[in-house]
Amino acid sequence: MSRYCKQYATALRLIALCCAILLPVILVAEGNAQKPNFVNYQKVIVIDPGHGGHEKGAKGPERTLEKTVTFNLARIIAVELSNTYKVILTRTDDYWLDLPNRTATANHESADLFISIHTGGSFHHQARGMTLYYFKEPLGPALTQTTELLKPLNSGTQIPWEKIQNRHKTTSSALAKLIRKRINEQVIFVRSKVQGAPLMVLEGADMPAVVLEIGYISNPAEEKSLRDINVLSKIAKGIHNAVDEFFQKVR
Numbered sequence: 732m733s734r735y736c737k738q739y740a741t742a743l744r745l746i747a748l749c750c751a752i753l754l755p756v757i758l759v760a761e762g763n764a765q766k767p768n769f770v771n772y773q774k775v776i777v778i779d780p781g782h783g784g785h786e787k788g789a790k791g792p793e794r795t796l797e798k799t800v801t802f803n804l805a806r807i808i809a810v811e812l813s814n815t816y817k818v819i820l821t822r823t824d825d826y827w828l829d830l831p832n833r834t835a836t837a838n839h840e841s842a843d844l845f846i847s848i849h850t851g852g853s854f855h856h857q858a859r860g861m862t863l864y865y866f867k868e869p870l871g872p873a874l875t876q877t878t879e880l881l882k883p884l885n886s887g888t889q890i891p892w893e894k895i896q897n898r899h900k901t902t903s904s905a906l907a908k909l910i911r912k913r914i915n916e917q918v919i920f921v922r923s924k925v926q927g928a929p930l931m932v933l934e935g936a937d938m939p940a941v942v943l944e945i946g947y948i949s950n951p952a953e954e955k956s957l958r959d960i961n962v963l964s965k966i967a968k969g970i971h972n973a974v975d976e977f978f979q980k981v982r
């Protein structure tokens with residue numbers, strides 16, 4: 732083989748070697764390029780405006796009704812999130828809906844998140860602040876009767892619906908903490924806390940789920956805030972930031 736041919740053969744081997752190394756890299760890169768489309772399928776968020784119809788919820792000193800605040804806020808959150816997510820409201824007007832139906836909407840829509848909106852109410856006008864709840868099983872008897880209904884899991888096993896939220900305890904708690912942090916960045920509430928509670932509306936939700944008690948409507952200053960569209964918009968902005976962070980970091 733001539734020197735020229737040897738050099739030519741070496742060059743070919745080098746090209747073949749480069750192809751062998753680079754081709755999988757290119758394929759992986761293409762795989763990664765396509766991955767965001769798969770990962771970023773449109774997330775579904777179900778927002779539940781608490782109360783409605785004859786069930787007015789708590790009432791403020793200026794006669795503001797909890798059911799009105801929760802509905803106004805839910806609609807503002809829906810607009811705020813709708814550019815990025817598919818948002819579904821459990822009730823779309825002023826009518827009553829029982830708790831199991833609200834949870835069932837989230838399950839039926841295969842929601843990625845379920846956020847139920849309430850306000851606090853107290854006989855003490857000084858009570859104030861924001862509380863975020865994730866589901867925690869009751870220490871005593873269960874809030875709901877044990878049912879025969881079981882949800883089949885991919886593993887081939889089954890789980891009672893009233894136990895389903897336990898699978899999401901960590902992510903629900905993380906979501907509550909993120910929402911608290913991000914709403915607090917908007918500087919609205921003096922006090923805020925996250926706590927577990929055996930809330931029926933969360934119990935059968937098969938996704939990260941929280942109840943947001945957004946200030947005390949019975950507190951004159953907070954009632955005034957909850958009537959202010961600018962305050963509600965800030966709360967919605969905080970929730971949007973929290974939801975974005977949740978999907979980026981937690982799930």
Ligand SMILES: [Zn+2]
Nearest residue numbers: 781788849850
């Ligand atoms: Zn309520």
